[in-house]
Amino acid sequence: MNALQHKYAKDIEKVLAKYPADRKQSAVMPLLYIAQRDGGYVTKQDLVEIGEILDMSTTEVASIVGFYTLYHDQPAGTYRIQVCTDLSCALRGADEFLENLCENVGIKVGETTEDGLVTIEAVMCLAGCDKAPMFQVQSPEGIEYHENQTVESTLALIESWKQEKED
Amino acid sequence: MAEQKVTGHHILLRHRDIPEIGEFEVYTAQGGFETFKKVVTTMEPEAIKQLVLDSGLRGRGGAGFPTGRKWMFVDDNNWPHYLVVNADESEPGTFKDREIMSKNPWQFLEGIMCSAFAIGANDIYIYLRGEFWQIAHELDRQIEKLHAESLLGEKLFGTDYALNIYTHLGAGAYICGEETALLNSIEGIMGQPRLRPPFPPAVGLYGKPTVVNNVETLANVALILEKGAAWYRSFGTAESAGTKVFSLSGRVKKPGNYELPLGTTYRQLIYEYGGGIMGDGKIKGIMSAGASSAVIVATDEVLDTPMAYESVPSLGADLGSASVIILDETVDMRWLINKTIDFFKHESCGKCTPCREGTFWMQKLTTRIASGDAGEADVELLHNVAKNMQGKCLCALGEFSTMAVASSIERFSEDFKV
Ligand SMILES: Cc1cc2nc3c(=O)[nH]c(=O)nc-3n(C[C@H](O)[C@H](O)[C@H](O)COP(=O)(O)O)c2cc1C
Ligand code: SF4
Ligand code: FES
DSSP: OOHHHHHTHHHHHHHHTTSOTTOGGGGHHHHHHHHHTTTTSOOHHHHHHHHHHHTOOHHHHHHHHHHOTTOOSSOOOSEEEEEEOSHHHHTTTHHHHHHHHHHHHTOOTTOBOTTSOEEEEEESOOSOGGGOSOEEEEETTEEEEEOSOOHHHHHHHHHHHHHHHHO | OOOOOOOSSOSSOGGGTSTTTTSHHHHHHTTTTHHHHHHHHHOOHHHHHHHHHHHTOBOTTTTOOBHHHHHHTSOTTSOOEEEEEEEOOOSTTOOHHHHHHHHSHHHHHHHHHHHHHHHTEEEEEEEEOGGGHHHHHHHHHHHHHHHHTTSSBSSGGGSSOOBEEEEEEOOSOGGGGSHHHHHHHHTTSOOOOOOSSSOTTTSOGGGSOEEEEEHHHHHTHHHHHHHOHHHHHTSBOSSSBSEEEEEEEESBSSOEEEEEETTOBHHIIIIIISOSBGGGOOEEEEEEEEETSOEEEOOHHHHTSBOSTTTGGGGTSOOTTOEEEEEETTOOHHHHHHHHHHHHHHHOOSOSHHHHHHHHHHHHHHHHHHHTOOOHHHHHHHHHHHHHHTTOOSSHHHHHHHHHHHHHHHHOGGGGOO
16 A cells, blocks of 8 residues: 555545446546645655556656646645636736736736745636636635635735634 | 527526525425436336437537437447536636536436436446536535435336446546547546547447537436427527527626527627626627637627527527627737637647647737737738638647637738738
8 A cells, every 4th residue: 555545545445436447547637636635736756656556657647647737746835826817707807807916916927925825827717707807726625716806805815814824 | 480488487597596496305396306217217218319309409518419319329239338427618708517517406417317317328427627626526415415315326216227426527628528538538548539430429438338418408308308398399499499508708797697598699698688798888799609619790680690500600600509708899809819829729639730730820920919010921821820720620629729810810800900
């Protein structure tokens, strides 16, 4: 048993039960999400261990990480604020929102705050096009939508994370 | 065209009429899961397929293929069969499946359960885009509830029929909405499209006969089986039966989902339901099917066109997933095509050269054109690149990427004058 199996035995078992016994490779995406719960990104060791569990080469697992935008191979802020700047949102002020937000937080798109709490990213359509400006927050706890946002409401959200961290 | 009936009530967005329908008890109090029971205990799969064919239901994922016909293609000499639900919903401007699954989940689930029985599938995979993480977790809980209620599992209602549902989360890739890329993604390999034929009803998930249908398509099925094909056909037009959830976005006062009979006009959608243009400005263009669609010049004639599978093509566009993006006179078409190409360049899976290279060059050119530094020759070159890609790409994404570009240059030439 490797470290991942040790830590998440039950979750891994549940995931594997979803697919035919001879089709274990199907579990690669859910296992990557499980691996990402620690630290918000997939480590080299995770690739090796997922490969062991699913009989895949490390390269194969890495190719999956590279193909999808929600898997990360580098650490970033605990909370990734992913603002949609795609067409429908941009028609309702998303680009200006992102610019103002970055200015207020004091970082550029793609950067992380010094305390390591927040990364701001621009992403493609999130299926919330009627509620722009909107973003999702990707964190170790999962993904959460925030719609009809203003810079003020977003700054308040960031403030609440800071409080939580201090408590 | 058949006469339209305005329903005054919802078929799909029923939570807008019955607010608590997301509660299991409220849904069953409305007769929920009675149809599933009737189907499993008294109906033959062939009869169900025929009924769905007769209802005129067509795929809501974009192509509008008759659902009953697709089900009839499933190869009965090769088992097991799978039902895969396409909940990838990643087309810019599309947000209907998200509302259906999160607000009216039991009807969606009953629809997919009846559909699975019709095609002889014992396993259903719901493929959700990774961003729908919360919805997937809700669905997992709802699936557990269905097991607890003996509506899923072995020997349902004392018959030999067994059924299970599993959710599978994607991880941020528009191409995984293409049905064969989606199947690869479930199989744990890179989500790139397969060569077709064979089509999924012959060779699909794990090489087995598979039906891939959109969320909205299948959310209709339980009610069609309950009330009959003639009932469903009483909404919409002769060739476009039923209602459709139109996702309205862009420069309108009241963006949102509107469930209306197919055949409703653009004018009704935009002005009656959408409240008209922001700031009472002037409408300029319509994208009828999200970022993948050609842009239509919004003339009076266009506004009076029915939104139906058979009518929109006369405007040089498609109904598609009916994600209607409204452009007003503040929108510069040079900016618009740069936005759409940013999307397609980002989402091209890179498997075939025309799409990979084409989106790369179109991004370079549209960026220059949008910044105002381009000459007439650049616009001409861009148009050529787009036209040359058409018909040469392995999957429809490549083709989609050219639609807004080519149509904007052709139909809004004023915006491209230097
Ligand atoms: C690039 C691309 C993206 C697509 N995205 C979706 C999607 O997000 N949801 C969907 O239902 N269909 C999508 N489709 C269409 C599917 O390939 C398929 O036709 C559809 O799921 C069939 O279901 P239906 O017959 O119920 O419409 C996409 C197609 C392409 C080419
Ligand atoms: S057309 Fe584009 S998205 Fe489709 S297979 Fe080719 S490269 Fe991939
Ligand atoms: S365009 Fe932003 S959520 Fe769809």
